[in-house]
């Protein structure tokens with residue numbers, strides 16, 4: 282439920298509305314934006330309470346109208362928050378005019394490998410360096426990442442080339458450690474519904490990239506974002522990375538590009554696309570990246586490796602530096618034609 286106050290409503294009238302909501306045992310939020318105050322009820326409202334609460338709100342001085350929120354998520358919805366959210370990653374703004382490309386290797390393997398990738402990303406115009414230290418691998422026999430050593434390398438190399446960094450946090454007990462080393466915490470597709478982890482990152486103010494689970498609906502994904510927002514962290518960036526594929530013979534996942542305009546309509550959160558995990562093949566990464574920008578995505582998360590053939594993780598879907606650089610030229614042209622930087 283949203284209570285819209287009349288323009289010029291007195292602070293006491295606003296305070297009264299908030300108090301009455303809290304007296305009914307619910308959480309009231311003073312929502313930003315516009316020339317008048319809007320108050321949201323950030324709790325699920327029992328069916329027998331909805332009508333009397335609506336009546337009560339309408340009877341209070343200063344209240345203009347009451348609207349019911351049609352979505353199960355609230356803080357993530359456009360209804361609650363009309364203006365686009367812009368997430369500030371050490372001066373790189375995600376969700377604004379500029380399209381932000383985050384790129385780098387799937388996994389940090391060595392200082393040399395990461396530095397070569399980072400230089401390629403920086404010189405091609407990438408804005409954030411990616412590199413996995415804790416890797417969620419399907420097989421326990423696959424390379425699991427360098428762990429804390431990988432985090433250190435990511436921090437050092439990011440500082441050396443002058444790029445903020447993103448890396449995945451797998452476990453709620455490692456949030457602090459990862460935060461000390463990276464500027465964005467990535468919640469991987471497999472962890473989209475790891476609720477203790479969502480709550481833990483929600484209790485920080487660090488930017489979060491929340492990947493869509495391979496079988497998650499849009500509503501489930503936004504409810505996961507809601508877990509983070511509800512803890513007080515507004516800095517959530519959504520990332521579509523493909524859903525369970527119809528035909529694995531050709532692609533690893535199926536990129537749901539319609540998620541971009543849908544998210545833009547129903548939510549205020551920025552959305553980026555990961556064409557690397559979506560397709561699983563470097564051959565299709567450029568086409569899907571161009572399509573993502575054309576569809577209105579706020580950014581991309583792309584795997585780039587100086588030597589994909591010898592990569593310890595996801596080599597087949599990683600771009601070589603030259604291919605990445607050519608793609609970035611294309612993306613700039615598309616962005617420019619859409620009046621985005």
Ligand code: PEP
Pocket residue numbers: 387413417449468469470471492522555558
């Ligand atoms: C990744 O980006 O490193 C990754 C593991 O991706 P996802 O969670 O989308 O599979």
Ligand code: MN
Pocket residue numbers: 387388558584594595
């Ligand atoms: Mn990968």
